[in-house]
Amino acid sequence: MPELPEVETVANGVNERVRGARIDAVTIGPHKEPLKSTPSHIEETLTGAKIEHVRRVGKTIVMDVKQRNKKPAQATIHLGMTGRLLVSQRDVPVPPHTHVNIHLHDGRDLRFVDPRRFGRVGIVDEGTTYEGPGKEPLTISADDFAALFKNRKIAIKAALLNQSLLHGVGNIYADESLFRAGIRPTRPAGKIKRAELDKLHASLQAVLKHAIKLGGSSVSDYVDADGVRGFFQLEHRVYSRTGEPCLDCGKPIEKIVVGGRSTHFCKHCQK
DNA sequence: CGCGGGCCCTGTGAGC
DNA sequence: TGCTCACAGGGCCCGC
Numbered sequence: 583m584p585e586l587p588e589v590e591t592v593a594n595g596v597n598e599r600v601r602g603a604r605i606d607a608v609t610i611g612p613h614k615e616p617l618k619s620t621p622s623h624i625e626e627t628l629t630g631a632k633i634e635h636v637r638r639v640g641k642t643i644v645m646d647v648k649q650r651n652k653k654p655a656q657a658t659i660h661l662g663m664t665g666r667l668l669v670s671q672r673d674v675p676v677p678p679h680t681h682v683n684i685h686l687h688d689g690r691d692l693r694f695v696d697p698r699r700f701g702r703v704g705i706v707d708e709g710t711t712y713e714g715p716g717k718e719p720l721t722i723s724a725d726d727f728a729a730l731f732k733n734r735k736i737a738i739k740a741a742l743l744n745q746s747l748l749h750g751v752g753n754i755y756a757d758e759s760l761f762r763a764g765i766r767p768t769r770p771a772g773k774i775k776r777a778e779l780d781k782l783h784a785s786l787q788a789v790l791k792h793a794i795k796l797g798g799s800s801v802s803d804y805v806d807a808d809g810v811r812g813f814f815q816l817e818h819r820v821y822s823r824t825g826e827p828c829l830d831c832g833k834p835i836e837k838i839v840v841g842g843r844s845t846h847f848c849k850h851c852q853k
Numbered sequence: 854c855g856c857g858g859g860c861c862c863t864g865t866g867a868g869c
Numbered sequence: 870t871g872c873t874c875a876c877a878g879g880g881c882c883c884g885c
Contacts, residue, residue: 857883861882867875868873
Protein backbone atom coordinates (compact mmCIF):
# COMPACT_ATOMS: atom_id res chain seq x y z
CA MET A 583 0.00 0.00 0.00
CA PRO A 584 2.16 2.78 1.24
CA GLU A 585 5.22 4.58 0.04
CA LEU A 586 7.51 6.92 1.93
CA PRO A 587 4.99 9.70 2.71
CA GLU A 588 2.30 7.28 3.86
CA VAL A 589 4.74 5.27 5.99
CA GLU A 590 6.09 8.50 7.48
CA THR A 591 2.56 9.61 8.33
CA VAL A 592 1.72 6.26 9.95
CA ALA A 593 5.01 6.07 11.86
CA ASN A 594 4.67 9.61 13.23
CA GLY A 595 1.05 9.06 14.20
CA VAL A 596 1.78 5.79 15.96
CA ASN A 597 4.83 7.33 17.65
CA GLU A 598 2.75 10.15 19.13
CA ARG A 599 0.29 7.65 20.53
CA VAL A 600 2.47 4.85 21.90
CA ARG A 601 5.83 6.40 22.69
CA GLY A 602 6.75 5.54 26.27
CA ALA A 603 4.14 2.77 26.58
CA ARG A 604 4.96 -0.56 28.20
CA ILE A 605 4.21 -3.84 26.40
CA ASP A 606 2.45 -6.47 28.51
CA ALA A 607 2.06 -9.26 25.96
CA VAL A 608 2.00 -10.05 22.27
CA THR A 609 -0.51 -12.18 20.36
CA ILE A 610 0.60 -13.62 17.03
CA GLY A 611 -1.73 -15.08 14.40
CA PRO A 612 -1.51 -18.42 12.60
CA HIS A 613 0.02 -17.22 9.33
CA LYS A 614 3.76 -17.46 8.84
CA GLU A 615 4.18 -15.18 5.79
CA PRO A 616 3.79 -11.89 7.66
CA LEU A 617 6.60 -12.78 10.08
CA LYS A 618 10.28 -12.28 9.35
CA SER A 619 11.27 -13.65 12.75
CA THR A 620 9.89 -16.56 14.74
CA PRO A 621 6.84 -15.86 16.91
CA SER A 622 8.84 -16.70 20.05
CA HIS A 623 11.61 -14.28 19.10
CA ILE A 624 9.09 -11.50 18.55
CA GLU A 625 7.34 -12.26 21.83
CA GLU A 626 10.54 -12.50 23.84
CA THR A 627 11.89 -9.25 22.44
CA LEU A 628 8.74 -7.22 22.97
CA THR A 629 7.13 -8.58 26.12
CA GLY A 630 7.92 -6.32 29.07
CA ALA A 631 9.67 -3.77 26.87
CA LYS A 632 9.07 -0.04 26.77
CA ILE A 633 8.47 1.57 23.38
CA GLU A 634 11.13 4.25 23.08
CA HIS A 635 10.35 5.53 19.59
CA VAL A 636 8.51 4.69 16.37
CA ARG A 637 9.97 6.06 13.16
CA ARG A 638 10.38 5.46 9.44
CA VAL A 639 13.38 4.12 7.50
CA GLY A 640 12.62 3.79 3.78
CA LYS A 641 9.23 2.12 3.61
CA THR A 642 9.81 0.34 6.90
CA ILE A 643 8.47 1.36 10.31
CA VAL A 644 11.09 0.86 13.03
CA MET A 645 10.06 0.50 16.65
CA ASP A 646 12.86 1.02 19.15
CA VAL A 647 12.20 -0.90 22.35
CA LYS A 648 14.05 -1.47 25.63
CA GLN A 649 13.64 -4.18 28.23
CA ARG A 650 15.04 -3.71 31.74
CA ASN A 651 18.60 -5.01 32.09
CA LYS A 652 18.78 -5.77 28.37
CA LYS A 653 20.27 -4.06 25.35
CA PRO A 654 18.00 -1.87 23.19
CA ALA A 655 16.23 -3.80 20.45
CA GLN A 656 14.19 -3.01 17.36
CA ALA A 657 11.11 -4.38 15.68
CA THR A 658 10.52 -3.63 11.99
CA ILE A 659 7.10 -3.38 10.38
CA HIS A 660 6.75 -3.28 6.60
CA LEU A 661 3.20 -2.58 5.46
CA GLY A 662 3.48 -4.22 2.04
CA MET A 663 0.52 -3.23 -0.12
CA THR A 664 -2.38 -3.44 2.32
CA GLY A 665 -0.80 -3.36 5.78
CA ARG A 666 -2.05 -1.12 8.58
CA LEU A 667 -0.72 -0.32 12.02
CA LEU A 668 -3.61 0.59 14.28
CA VAL A 669 -3.78 1.83 17.86
CA SER A 670 -7.08 0.74 19.43
CA GLN A 671 -8.67 0.34 22.85
CA ARG A 672 -8.60 -3.34 23.75
CA ASP A 673 -12.41 -3.61 23.71
CA VAL A 674 -12.54 -2.57 20.04
CA PRO A 675 -13.11 -5.79 18.05
CA VAL A 676 -9.91 -7.16 16.54
CA PRO A 677 -10.20 -6.76 12.73
CA PRO A 678 -9.83 -9.74 10.40
CA HIS A 679 -6.28 -10.34 9.15
CA THR A 680 -4.67 -9.09 12.37
CA HIS A 681 -1.33 -10.92 12.37
CA VAL A 682 0.43 -9.30 15.32
CA ASN A 683 -1.34 -7.71 18.28
CA ILE A 684 0.84 -5.89 20.80
CA HIS A 685 -0.99 -5.42 24.10
CA LEU A 686 0.04 -2.26 25.94
CA HIS A 687 -0.06 -1.92 29.73
CA ASP A 688 -2.42 1.07 29.47
CA GLY A 689 -5.25 -0.99 27.97
CA ARG A 690 -4.64 -0.29 24.31
CA ASP A 691 -3.54 -2.58 21.48
CA LEU A 692 -1.06 -1.86 18.70
CA ARG A 693 -2.30 -4.04 15.83
CA PHE A 694 -0.66 -5.04 12.58
CA VAL A 695 -3.43 -5.85 10.10
CA ASP A 696 -2.75 -6.97 6.54
CA PRO A 697 -5.28 -8.78 4.29
CA ARG A 698 -2.87 -9.55 1.45
CA ARG A 699 -0.03 -10.62 3.74
CA PHE A 700 2.63 -8.86 1.70
CA GLY A 701 3.72 -6.97 4.83
CA ARG A 702 6.33 -8.22 7.32
CA VAL A 703 7.05 -7.89 11.01
CA GLY A 704 10.49 -8.80 12.28
CA ILE A 705 13.13 -8.31 14.93
CA VAL A 706 16.48 -6.77 14.04
CA ASP A 707 19.54 -8.89 14.78
CA GLU A 708 20.99 -8.18 18.22
CA GLY A 709 23.66 -5.52 18.26
CA THR A 710 22.73 -4.06 14.87
CA THR A 711 20.64 -1.03 13.99
CA TYR A 712 18.21 -1.16 11.07
CA GLU A 713 19.41 1.13 8.31
CA GLY A 714 17.43 -0.08 5.31
CA PRO A 715 18.68 -1.35 1.97
CA GLY A 716 19.33 1.94 0.17
CA LYS A 717 19.78 5.69 0.47
CA GLU A 718 17.20 7.97 2.04
CA PRO A 719 15.41 9.95 -0.70
CA LEU A 720 14.63 12.97 1.49
CA THR A 721 18.21 13.64 2.51
CA ILE A 722 20.40 12.27 -0.29
CA SER A 723 22.60 14.92 -1.95
CA ALA A 724 22.33 15.69 -5.66
CA ASP A 725 25.83 14.24 -6.19
CA ASP A 726 25.02 10.94 -4.49
CA PHE A 727 21.68 10.82 -6.28
CA ALA A 728 23.31 11.18 -9.70
CA ALA A 729 25.90 8.53 -8.82
CA LEU A 730 23.16 5.94 -8.21
CA PHE A 731 22.25 5.82 -11.89
CA LYS A 732 25.70 5.85 -13.46
CA ASN A 733 26.14 3.13 -16.11
CA ARG A 734 22.76 1.59 -15.39
CA LYS A 735 20.88 0.23 -18.34
CA ILE A 736 17.53 -0.19 -16.65
CA ALA A 737 14.72 2.31 -17.17
CA ILE A 738 14.93 5.28 -14.83
CA LYS A 739 11.51 4.37 -13.42
CA ALA A 740 12.72 0.86 -12.54
CA ALA A 741 15.84 2.37 -10.94
CA LEU A 742 13.72 4.69 -8.80
CA LEU A 743 11.75 1.66 -7.60
CA ASN A 744 14.88 -0.33 -6.73
CA GLN A 745 14.95 -0.15 -2.94
CA SER A 746 18.64 -1.07 -2.73
CA LEU A 747 19.42 2.20 -4.52
CA LEU A 748 16.86 4.54 -2.96
CA HIS A 749 14.48 3.19 -0.34
CA GLY A 750 11.01 4.62 0.08
CA VAL A 751 10.06 5.53 -3.49
CA GLY A 752 7.17 3.48 -4.90
CA ASN A 753 4.96 3.52 -7.95
CA ILE A 754 3.04 6.74 -7.31
CA TYR A 755 5.96 8.97 -6.41
CA ALA A 756 8.19 7.53 -9.13
CA ASP A 757 5.60 8.48 -11.76
CA GLU A 758 4.86 11.85 -10.19
CA SER A 759 8.49 12.90 -9.81
CA LEU A 760 9.36 11.84 -13.37
CA PHE A 761 6.46 13.88 -14.73
CA ARG A 762 7.50 16.94 -12.76
CA ALA A 763 11.08 16.55 -13.99
CA GLY A 764 9.93 16.10 -17.61
CA ILE A 765 11.71 12.74 -17.95
CA ARG A 766 10.21 9.75 -19.75
CA PRO A 767 10.05 6.72 -17.43
CA THR A 768 11.51 4.32 -20.02
CA ARG A 769 14.80 6.11 -20.56
CA PRO A 770 17.90 4.13 -19.57
CA ALA A 771 18.99 5.55 -16.22
CA GLY A 772 22.66 5.77 -17.21
CA LYS A 773 21.93 7.96 -20.22
CA ILE A 774 20.18 10.76 -18.39
CA LYS A 775 22.19 13.98 -18.25
CA ARG A 776 23.31 15.42 -14.95
CA ALA A 777 21.15 18.52 -15.30
CA GLU A 778 18.08 16.32 -15.75
CA LEU A 779 19.04 14.15 -12.77
CA ASP A 780 19.37 17.31 -10.70
CA LYS A 781 15.86 18.25 -11.73
CA LEU A 782 14.62 14.77 -10.83
CA HIS A 783 16.38 14.94 -7.47
CA ALA A 784 14.67 18.25 -6.72
CA SER A 785 11.23 17.20 -7.92
CA LEU A 786 11.37 13.88 -6.06
CA GLN A 787 12.21 15.59 -2.78
CA ALA A 788 9.59 18.30 -3.38
CA VAL A 789 6.87 15.78 -4.20
CA LEU A 790 7.68 13.61 -1.17
CA LYS A 791 7.75 16.57 1.20
CA HIS A 792 4.51 17.97 -0.16
CA ALA A 793 2.84 14.57 0.15
CA ILE A 794 4.00 14.22 3.77
CA LYS A 795 2.44 17.63 4.52
CA LEU A 796 -0.85 16.42 3.08
CA GLY A 797 -0.75 13.16 5.03
CA GLY A 798 0.15 10.97 2.04
CA SER A 799 -1.99 9.67 -0.81
CA SER A 800 -5.21 7.83 -0.04
CA VAL A 801 -5.93 5.38 -2.81
CA SER A 802 -8.79 3.05 -1.86
CA ASP A 803 -8.75 2.63 1.92
CA TYR A 804 -5.44 3.96 3.16
CA VAL A 805 -5.76 5.81 6.46
CA ASP A 806 -3.23 7.01 9.03
CA ALA A 807 -3.04 6.02 12.71
CA ASP A 808 -6.03 8.20 13.53
CA GLY A 809 -8.12 6.81 10.69
CA VAL A 810 -7.66 10.01 8.68
CA ARG A 811 -7.22 9.87 4.91
CA GLY A 812 -4.35 11.64 3.18
CA PHE A 813 -4.96 14.22 0.49
CA PHE A 814 -2.02 13.99 -1.88
CA GLN A 815 -4.06 11.91 -4.34
CA LEU A 816 -5.76 15.18 -5.25
CA GLU A 817 -2.37 16.43 -6.42
CA HIS A 818 -1.54 13.46 -8.64
CA ARG A 819 -0.74 14.73 -12.12
CA VAL A 820 -0.22 11.40 -13.90
CA TYR A 821 -0.71 8.49 -11.50
CA SER A 822 -4.07 6.80 -12.15
CA ARG A 823 -5.01 9.52 -14.68
CA THR A 824 -4.84 7.27 -17.78
CA GLY A 825 -6.60 8.91 -20.71
CA GLU A 826 -7.25 12.13 -18.84
CA PRO A 827 -5.75 15.35 -20.21
CA CYS A 828 -2.23 16.29 -19.15
CA LEU A 829 -2.50 19.25 -16.80
CA ASP A 830 0.31 21.00 -18.71
CA CYS A 831 -0.38 20.28 -22.39
CA GLY A 832 -3.84 18.69 -22.53
CA LYS A 833 -2.79 15.52 -24.35
CA PRO A 834 -4.04 12.25 -22.83
CA ILE A 835 -1.94 10.59 -20.13
CA GLU A 836 -0.65 7.20 -21.28
CA LYS A 837 -0.29 4.00 -19.31
CA ILE A 838 2.41 1.39 -20.01
CA VAL A 839 4.28 -1.24 -17.98
CA VAL A 840 7.83 -0.48 -16.81
CA GLY A 841 9.73 -2.63 -14.36
CA GLY A 842 6.62 -4.78 -14.03
CA ARG A 843 4.47 -1.94 -12.75
CA SER A 844 1.85 0.28 -14.31
CA THR A 845 3.44 3.53 -15.37
CA HIS A 846 1.66 6.79 -16.19
CA PHE A 847 3.21 9.57 -18.20
CA CYS A 848 2.71 12.32 -20.78
CA LYS A 849 4.37 11.54 -24.08
CA HIS A 850 4.47 15.20 -25.00
CA CYS A 851 5.83 16.66 -21.76
CA GLN A 852 8.26 13.89 -20.78
CA LYS A 853 11.24 13.48 -23.11
C1' DC B 854 26.03 -9.41 -11.07
C1' DG B 855 22.22 -7.15 -13.45
C1' DC B 856 17.97 -7.50 -15.10
C1' DG B 857 13.08 -9.23 -16.40
C1' DG B 858 9.31 -11.95 -15.23
C1' DG B 859 6.53 -14.80 -12.28
C1' DC B 860 4.61 -15.26 -8.07
C1' DC B 861 2.86 -14.51 -3.42
C1' DC B 862 -2.24 -13.00 -1.29
C1' DT B 863 -7.09 -10.83 -0.72
C1' DG B 864 -10.32 -7.27 -1.84
C1' DT B 865 -12.41 -4.09 -4.95
C1' DG B 866 -14.61 -2.40 -8.81
C1' DA B 867 -15.28 -2.28 -13.83
C1' DG B 868 -17.69 -4.48 -17.21
C1' DC B 869 -20.71 -7.79 -18.97
C1' DT C 870 -28.59 -7.58 -9.54
C1' DG C 871 -24.87 -10.74 -9.70
C1' DC C 872 -20.86 -12.81 -11.48
C1' DT C 873 -16.07 -12.94 -13.45
C1' DC C 874 -11.82 -11.04 -14.14
C1' DA C 875 -8.25 -7.78 -14.09
C1' DC C 876 -5.80 -5.15 -11.24
C1' DA C 877 -3.80 -3.01 -6.89
C1' DG C 878 0.58 1.78 -3.51
C1' DG C 879 5.62 -4.21 -2.78
C1' DG C 880 9.27 -7.18 -3.02
C1' DC C 881 11.37 -11.93 -3.19
C1' DC C 882 13.20 -15.49 -5.95
C1' DC C 883 14.39 -17.67 -10.04
C1' DG C 884 16.57 -18.21 -14.42
C1' DC C 885 19.07 -16.24 -18.12
